[in-house]
Amino acid sequence: MLISIYRYNPETDREPYMQDIDVDMPEGKDLMVLDVLNLIKEKDETLSYRRSCREGVCGSDGMNMNGKNGLACITPISEVAKNNKLVVRPLPGLPVIRDLVVDMAIFYKQYERIKPYLQNTTPASGRERLQSPEDRAKLDGLYECILCACCSTSCPSFWWNPEKFVGPAGLLQAYRFLADNRDEATSERLSELDDPFSVFRCRGIMNCVSVCPKGLNPTKAIGHIRDMLLSRAT
Amino acid sequence: MVTSVLNYGRSGVHDWIVQRFSALVLAAYTLVMVGWLAMNGSDLTFLQWQGFMGQTWIRIFSLLAIVAMAAHAWIGLWTVATDYMKHRGLRVGFLGLIAISIFVYVVWGVSILWGF
Ligand code: SF4
Numbered sequence: 001m002l003i004s005i006y007r008y009n010p011e012t013d014r015e016p017y018m019q020d021i022d023v024d025m026p027e028g029k030d031l032m033v034l035d036v037l038n039l040i041k042e043k044d045e046t047l048s049y050r051r052s053c054r055e056g057v058c059g060s061d062g063m064n065m066n067g068k069n070g071l072a073c074i075t076p077i078s079e080v081a082k083n084n085k086l087v088v089r090p091l092p093g094l095p096v097i098r099d100l101v102v103d104m105a106i107f108y109k110q111y112e113r114i115k116p117y118l119q120n121t122t123p124a125s126g127r128e129r130l131q132s133p134e135d136r137a138k139l140d141g142l143y144e145c146i147l148c149a150c151c152s153t154s155c156p157s158f159w160w161n162p163e164k165f166v167g168p169a170g171l172l173q174a175y176r177f178l179a180d181n182r183d184e185a186t187s188e189r190l191s192e193l194d195d196p197f198s199v200f201r202c203r204g205i206m207n208c209v210s211v212c213p214k215g216l217n218p219t220k221a222i223g224h225i226r227d228m229l230l231s232r233a234t
Numbered sequence: 235m236v237t238s239v240l241n242y243g244r245s246g247v248h249d250w251i252v253q254r255f256s257a258l259v260l261a262a263y264t265l266v267m268v269g270w271l272a273m274n275g276s277d278l279t280f281l282q283w284q285g286f287m288g289q290t291w292i293r294i295f296s297l298l299a300i301v302a303m304a305a306h307a308w309i310g311l312w313t314v315a316t317d318y319m320k321h322r323g324l325r326v327g328f329l330g331l332i333a334i335s336i337f338v339y340v341v342w343g344v345s346i347l348w349g350f
Contacts, residue, residue: 200246
């Protein structure tokens, strides 16, 4: 199978280039994209990419495979390869450090900005803050995010304004804390988001929903945040 | 909180509501105009047209539509410019042109509507 990989080593290359590699695929076995990268790395140690758990839990190996973002470790070759060819590129829109490794600083900065932790100054009544099963259920589809950045780096609004638009991943987490009945900072959180960029740059393109390897729906969470902002303003 | 001085209302919710409301006004205005033209259009005379446009309600409605167009165009084009124009000077120049054009349209529209 022909694998075309984005290569860039700032120490030796003047510009990035695509390297075509013919990989002998083992018979009768469907590999994950990460397995194929590992096969290539056995022959060429200079190929760089991030990976850790290799089972879709850590969120390290987000990359762009045949034009669609996803986690290489849980994306079967049979699912992405077209005409026996696979093009692998780093996540779009972020600065490339080397090969498939991108600089995620701006992504984390937006995550940090939404204060991704419970804010509550009332002393807990018992040993912990209990939640009813109904209140807990409101966090389903929100807390599962592994911050792989597949969504935010597939979002044109995030490409154009990564400094100002929080992006789908950050906004999903913003709503995770807005929806949590144990959090007391709802109004401060909303005030932080009520500008024309942070939330409202979402144009409902829904690339985030289509790529999320965890099957989460950031667009829906953004809609909830917008509703909260609207009902607060009217 | 991201701050920006050039947008319409400085609040995302505010812009969002104005954008939707002005869209509704413009849609209603378009329907009325197209509807009226469809009913009277084939052998329309200047007097008929003037009579229609001279009625107080259509003047008020037209003024509302002009104001809605101004707000809608500004919010929309400000958004487009801040998405795609990364060069600050270019963006400010573009928005300046837009602001002047919108202003001209409003003043001109008002003078046409209420000047005769
Ligand atoms: S919402 Fe999905 S795609 Fe986005 S960072 Fe979280 S797990 Fe990744």
